[in-house]
Amino acid sequence: MADRMTAHRDHDTILIASLAAGDLADLARADAEALIAACPDCAALHADLLAIAAATRELPAPVRTRDYRLTREQADRLRPAGRRRLLEAFGSPRLAVTRPLALAFTTLGIAGLLLTAVPAGGPARMLSSGSERDAAATAQANDGAGSGAEGTAVPAHGAGSPAPVPAASPQPGGDLAGEPAASAPAIVSGGEPKDSTTQGSGALAGEAGGIPWLPILSVVLLSTGLGLFALRFAARRLDPA
């Protein structure tokens, strides 16, 4: 008896279950049937599984205790009309893009406004002016040794540079394009100095007298983002389900 039980434990019960479910192809089926013929426990398992499957199919239907018909109020809430329907669309999970979109617009809007609020050129100019200052100081030190105290120095733009830049006292300012300081006249290739007072903020607010695109765009983005957030919030409030 103990030997039989030990042997049965080693038998493939999944194979027996597959046979009971009628899932086996010819070869595996033959194996399973041989197993059932040889092992009484496997045969009992097979019979039990068939009986369980049959009993499961015959399980009586549980009795319903509630009426699931919809009331008019429920129906109105589930399928709103007009403005509510439009509004609900924003809170719908199918429009899951609303939230990230609102977040992106708001972030871009705030970033744009911050960028606009920074004085012309802003941090970028400060950074680049620092490097210019270093370059000018280096050049001054190099030239100072040879030419004495001339008061002006030509920054090292490379040997034979055709664009000497007046290097009075180091100026704050300068932008990403490496323009000279706003208060210093820039010397273009033709040698004509050009007042670049308005060039610093040109990239942000357009040319002098032009339309300040960045602030406008930032406000539009921020408004759109906040509007989407508000619509979503209102939609969720309307439809708590």
Place this chain on the structure above:
Amino acid sequence: MLDSIGLSIAVRRDPRPVEDLRPTEAAEDPAQRRDLWLVEQARSGDLDAFNALVETHQDHLFALVVRMVPDRDQASDVVQEAFFSAYRHLASFRGGSVRSWLGRIAINAAMDIQRARRRRPVQPYPELEDETWQPPAPSTAEPELTAIAAERSRALAGALAGITPDQRAAIVLFDIEGYDYQEIADLTGVSLGTVKSRIHRGRLALRALLEGRMELFRG
């Protein structure tokens, strides 16, 4: 109960826009013709038509869901949410069997709530201790046979509640609802082999749980 997290998941999940591929012969079957007509009416805003559909199918849906979610209160809420979802998404019905379409919505809702329940395990199905929910036996049967049948159903229902939700869902869909393996695979989002494995292992688990009570099932 309706505000539970699990149900909110069920509510927010749209029914799968999968056309029922089972042979329906809708044109031949008066019941299905009536269902389709009612769906058309309900789509145009006729609440009474939708409620007629509810009346027709609520017993079936409840029986289906209560076997997948043995907590009766929760099952009841799942059925309600399934009808809510069906009403909300009437436009997504693409023809075929209305009964199967509603069944799929209910199955999705039931599986969602099972997943939510698995994430927050609580006492599993205490309602199964309550024997009053078993349906009354037919009065014409012999009392002894009736008692055995009732005891067998109770034992099997208890054992079904003891296996894993995945195995239970597969067995209910296969043995009780009559879906085939491929349909269950589509419904539950797993492979055909996994469905078979769940059914086989589920039955083996049932047998292990019913050890000592198998005489109720043998002849």
